[in-house]
Amino acid sequence: MFNWNDLIYFLELARQGRLMPVARRLKVDHTTVSRRISELEKDLSLKLFDRKTDGFVLTEAGHRLFSMAERIEQEAAGIEETIQMTPIGAKGHVRVASMEGIGAFYLAERFAELAEKEPGLMVELVTERYLINLTKREADISISFVPPQGSRLSVRRIGSFRLALYASADYVRRFGMPLSRAELPAHSFVDYVEDLIAIQSAHWLLDVLEPQKVVFRSTSMHAQQNAVAGGAGIGLLPLFSAKTNPSLIPVLADEVVVMRDIYVSVHEDMEFMGRFKAVLRHLTEVVQRDAAFLTEF
Known part of the structure; x- marks a missing residue:
């Protein structure tokens, strides 16, 4: 008979694919994870994983067990909520x-x-x-x-939420306020790091224009907003974040509308x-x- 607790290690390894992330999540040593998986395979007389150079991959038997183990996991998690009087x-x-x-x-x-x-x-x-x-x-x-x-x-x-172009008072003082979309290409912009964009819809500035002059890029929206507030350039920011900084000034608010x-x-x-x-x-x-x-x- 196999140890039910070994299913916890099995599920985590099936999801993570590597020993170290499982060990961190379960707060045990990675050798413990490896041992519990080996014991489960021995008890079931089944090979559950193929050991690859880049991690662990479920075998056909492993996939069948994974489906059953997930159902057991969810039933166990719901026991207390279900039986409360x-x-x-x-x-x-x-x-x-x-x-x-x-x-x-x-x-x-x-x-x-x-x-x-x-x-x-x-x-x-x-x-x-x-x-x-x-x-x-x-x-x-x-x-x-x-x-x-x-x-x-x-x-x-x-x-949904709206995004709008913003600039700082200092930027507007130095470079002027754009009065139409046609004037935007002449201005400096703050944008994402193009080759590190994981979700294309987050590169929302492209909904407005492809800027010719980008003076600052970051994968952090927080950093972008701080750069805009510091006067680096114009940025397209969600209203929920821009509203936290009263020094930010909307640019072409009636003309540029981007929604997500x-x-x-x-x-x-x-x-x-x-x-x-x-x-x-x-x-x-x-x-x-x-x-x-x-x-x-």
């Missing part, structure tokens, strides 16, 4: 993945509201410049500007569990409540 507040950890800009300038403050309503919840906000893989359980919930791809994902559009949708995603096995439902409900409510804040000056 009286309703209780949501509790537990929920990892939410998003991009750095919306995470820092918008979501973090809204999760502070959630902490007041649901003190039993602990949200982990993970920000990356690429889409986190929910299918591999790199996070529980994703907030993104494009609908993510993956098997058995529940994806919903919950709102907001999508929330969760694995189908998780969306009806208490703690995930609480976070999904809160995200939907605050984005809809803040519609004017996100889209109007």
